[in-house]
Amino acid sequence: MPRPRSLTEDRIADAALAVLDRDGTDGLKMRAVAAELGMGTMSLYRYVSGRERLEGLVVDRMLAAVDTGTGELERWTDRVLALAERVRWVVQAHPAAVPLLLGRRHSAPASLRWGEAVLEVLAEAGFGPRHRAFAFRAILGQVMGALQAEHFGPLIGEGTEALAALPRESHPYLAETAAAARGLTAEEEFRRCVGLLLEALDREAREDREGADGSRPGTRGR
Amino acid sequence: MPRPRSLTEDRIADAALAVLDRDGTDGLKMRAVAAELGMGTMSLYRYVSGRERLEGLVVDRMLAAVDTGTGELERWTDRVLALAERVRWVVQAHPAAVPLLLGRRHSAPASLRWGEAVLEVLAEAGFGPRHRAFAFRAILGQVMGALQAEHFGPLIGEGTEALAALPRESHPYLAETAAAARGLTAEEEFRRCVGLLLEALDREAREDREGADGSRPGTRGR
């Protein structure tokens, strides 16, 4: 047993996150991470097979920090909302990692854990397997879409000003809407977008449960 | 007026799309696009300032192909759904361009045109500026999220199998849900996810219009 390993994957992921926070998305380079860890570039390859793997570690590290316990909450919609918001918080802390998250979420173990937690809540709320699949996709889509929009999109933050300044002639609605959106925070937007979706799912589920009368056939999860 | 320009930005974007379709996301290189156009690498720089700009052209080209007319449809929800689906179709035709779309949508003029069309429908449906901003964000989030999930995510397509094969012990719900999702097409998923959101927005709008009684204050767009 000659010589213990001096680095863990978590330490590496933390270093990468530090680099991301400091130098931005484009600043994430193998050299930079190695320097952050105080070692030569190639030493890093003893622990990480390559850049792909490094990015995967970062994403997993972020998602692993998300607490998936929701025991304290009553309504299932509140539970899922909490799960969604916790993802958002973690992501908020490292905005430069958003592109990585969007692209590598599917291969992160912690992402599976989160998905499992959401599906568990859905199952307890009475969603059958098929309806659950659909609901999960909608939720995941809204969460990822909101994060994507929040970080790349223009409707919140400085982009709002740019849009509001558009010529009224070519883009009257965008200009007006952007102006009206000035006061909104991303936090509030996220909450309402996801919340609205969850309410809709809840209504659907209740209708399914109460009146199993087959009205609007084919619209629900069977 | 010596010598006309021999390339248009559209031709360049088309060439880039051809390269994307053939060589994938990572295959989009300045060299490749120049070769596709039958010229030397550096000649391309006469027309395009750099790679960033090239990617922007590609995104704009795709979105410009989206028809934004919805005169033939009655319900506002159907109009927005049609606009959303048309984006999806265009993207379907060039899957390798999805990462570009997600990252550069905000800076594409054609994206503004699309957004303007959506907002116009929302305005005609009776959404006030503030509520419209929120609805737009929700719709945009769901559309982009669905596209993102469809192309990176595992719940539809081959990924479904991988998830369904997960050990029941560690991820019982994911495994079961993925198995149940086997028959679903991405098309149907997209339609239902966006449709559900639109129905929810429609219900909200109707409640606002009919009973302007201020129940559940602060939940709606004011």
Add this chain to the structure above:
DNA sequence: TCACGTAGGAGTATCGCGTACGCCAACGAA
């Protein structure tokens, strides 16, 4: 028809990044 000027086309070179290879040192066990 011809000569001239502007803009296009392309070669070369540089820079930065990921990473394969191989050397040496450090640490643990015998």
Add this chain to the structure above:
DNA sequence: TTCGTTGGCGTACGCGATACTCCTACGTGA
């Protein structure tokens, strides 16, 4: 202490983006 294994690292190569510069082709005005 000595040997075997593993960690740390310097060097070097391949590749992609792009600045600089020269040569060429086309269109125009005479």
